[in-house]
Amino acid sequence: LKGQVRISTDLRISNIDPRLYGSFIEHLGRAVYNGIYQPGNPNSDESGLRKDVIDAVKQLNVPIVRYPGGNFVSGYNWEDGIGPKEDRPRRLDLAWRSLETNQFGLHEFMEWADKANTEVNMAVNLGTRGVDAARNLVEYTNFEKGTYWSDLRRKNGAEKPFNIKTWCLGNEMDGPWQIGAKTAYEYGRLANETAKAMKWVDDSIELVACGSSSMENPTYGSWEETVLDEAYDNVDYLSLHRYYGNPDNDLGNYLGESLDLDDFINSVVAICDAVKARKHSKKTINLSMDEWNVWYHSNADDKKIEPWQVAPPLLEDVYNFEDALLVGCLLITLLKHSDRVKIACLAQLVNVIAPIMTTDDGVWLQTIFYPFMQVSKYGRGVALDTRVQSSTYSSKKFDEIPYLESIATLNEDAHEITIFAVNRSQKEALDLDVQLEDLNVKGIIEATQFCGYDIKATNEDSKMKLAANTNVSADYNHVHASLQPLSWNVIRLN
Numbered sequence: 050l051k052g053q054v055r056i057s058t059d060l061r062i063s064n065i066d067p068r069l070y071g072s073f074i075e076h077l078g079r080a081v082y083n084g085i086y087q088p089g090n091p092n093s094d095e096s097g098l099r100k101d102v103i104d105a106v107k108q109l110n111v112p113i114v115r116y117p118g119g120n121f122v123s124g125y126n127w128e129d130g131i132g133p134k135e136d137r138p139r140r141l142d143l144a145w146r147s148l149e150t151n152q153f154g155l156h157e158f159m160e161w162a163d164k165a166n167t168e169v170n171m172a173v174n175l176g177t178r179g180v181d182a183a184r185n186l187v188e189y190t191n192f193e194k195g196t197y198w199s200d201l202r203r204k205n206g207a208e209k210p211f212n213i214k215t216w217c218l219g220n221e222m223d224g225p226w227q228i229g230a231k232t233a234y235e236y237g238r239l240a241n242e243t244a245k246a247m248k249w250v251d252d253s254i255e256l257v258a259c260g261s262s263s264m265e266n267p268t269y270g271s272w273e274e275t276v277l278d279e280a281y282d283n284v285d286y287l288s289l290h291r292y293y294g295n296p297d298n299d300l301g302n303y304l305g306e307s308l309d310l311d312d313f314i315n316s317v318v319a320i321c322d323a324v325k326a327r328k329h330s331k332k333t334i335n336l337s338m339d340e341w342n343v344w345y346h347s348n349a350d351d352k353k354i355e356p357w358q359v360a361p362p363l364l365e366d367v368y369n370f371e372d373a374l375l376v377g378c379l380l381i382t383l384l385k386h387s388d389r390v391k392i393a394c395l396a397q398l399v400n401v402i403a404p405i406m407t408t409d410d411g412v413w414l415q416t417i418f419y420p421f422m423q424v425s426k427y428g429r430g431v432a433l434d435t436r437v438q439s440s441t442y443s444s445k446k447f448d449e450i451p452y453l454e455s456i457a458t459l460n461e462d463a464h465e466i467t468i469f470a471v472n473r474s475q476k477e478a479l480d481l482d483v484q485l486e487d488l489n490v491k492g493i494i495e496a497t498q499f500c501g502y503d504i505k506a507t508n509e510d511s512k513m514k515l516a517a518n519t520n521v522s523a524d525y526n527h528v529h530a531s532l533q534p535l536s537w538n539v540i541r542l543n
């Protein structure tokens with residue numbers, strides 16, 4: 050099995066926005082409580098923040114984290130989470146049929162983000178609330194002083210504004226499961242008016258409008274058009290959400306799902322640009338893939354969980370090796386679209402469909418942690434289209450799935466080229482031939498592979514490791530590598 054790629058600075062896709070490697074923390078299950086926040090745990094600091102979780106998040110190099118939801122935000126009063134903890138209300142969280150104690154809120158999350166070296170992507174509630182709560186929140190977080198909300202922030206211990214730059218205008222407002230779901234017109238109008246008021250408080254912020262929560266929603270397509278018709282001039286990004294699973298245990302098809310993501314992104318770009326053309330606008334709407342991951346392992350267990358508990362173990366997917374391969378393919382796909390996808394959030398970050406899991410004794414890292422960590426760390430700079438040539442196979446859903454999935458990134462500051470590659474073949478090693486056209490290399494900094502595991506193997510015992518790939522050679526403008534069957538590979542050159 051052979052695969053060829055070309056690397057040339059002429060094949061530049063885009064500068065990569067670091068926010069492509071964002072993630073997501075929702076008040077859901079054990080993401081916040083007993084995830085990032087667990088007062089009294091020996092691993093927690095004086096504020097109750099789990100230090101071992103912060104260390105793992107830092108390893109992932111996550112530049113931005115979306116908060117506080119998700120479905121949760123559509124019933125959330127942000128004011129419940131500020132001020133003295135003893136005065137904060139306990140409330141029903143109707144989205145996840147749980148109890149919310151509000152012991153963790155805005156200031157606690159900002160402190161956590163600061164300690165985890167990450168920015169915040171804040172979502173406002175456009176389900177049960179609207180313009181007023183949203184503009185007050187921007188005043189609270191971003192206005193310096195001398196007004197009711199900014200002075201309340203200072204009274205609550207934050208003298209300096211939080212200066213949050215990226216904001217989501219609600220969550221999945223097209224979904225009947227959403228508290229306060231809306232028609233596209235209702236949402237488009239509300240998003241526009243909320244956007245205007247938020248930007249009047251701080252015109253430096255960027256706003257993400259809700260696109261469809263999946264391509265299967267019956268309003269998909271017309272939703273995007275209507276929302277953009279109403280809100281085009283006041284929003285900056287349109288969101289996409291997409292989750293994958295392998296319930297039929299069809300590995301070949303499952304590993305092809307990155308083609309579905311490719312299709313989804315292409316179609317949303319087309320809709321954004323059609324509205325742009327119709328409006329004769331000079332402004333381009335970019336995309337925020339603000340929820341993506343594998344999510345299906347925990348569905349059956351979640352149905353058994355008793356309602357109205359604090360921090361029940363919801364959505365605790367345990368990922369296996371095949372999931373890590375798909376996540377690698379999805380990351381490559383996001384990079385291929387880095388000209389239009391500027392923000393993406395792996396959903397989620399801790400315990401809930403997450404790369405990082407906690408127990409009372411420590412953390413363990415899921416299989417998907419490894420590809421995400423490597424792409425987030427080394428996939429910085431410029432994305433280069435590699436013009437992959439590889440034979441293909443077909444599956445139930447896809448006609449032509451290339452055995453080789455690949456992208457390259459060029460970090461001009463560090464003088465590094467990184468090749469990310471997945472060999473989808475279940476049986477054969479892939480002989481990779483890389484032609485460097487107007488670039489040349491001195492040698493290999495590092496070549497790693499993630500392979501050789503049973504496709505259903507999981508990592509609760511923390512035994513899985515990235516291994517060195519010794520079958521890689523590089524000379525001047527040529528690189529050769531042998532990629533193991535079912536493998537995730539990273540080759541770093543300088």
Ligand code: AHR
Pocket residue numbers: 075118119120121220221262290340396397
């Ligand atoms: O990430 C889990 C949930 O998936 C989010 O709350 C929601 O937005 C989506 O349906």
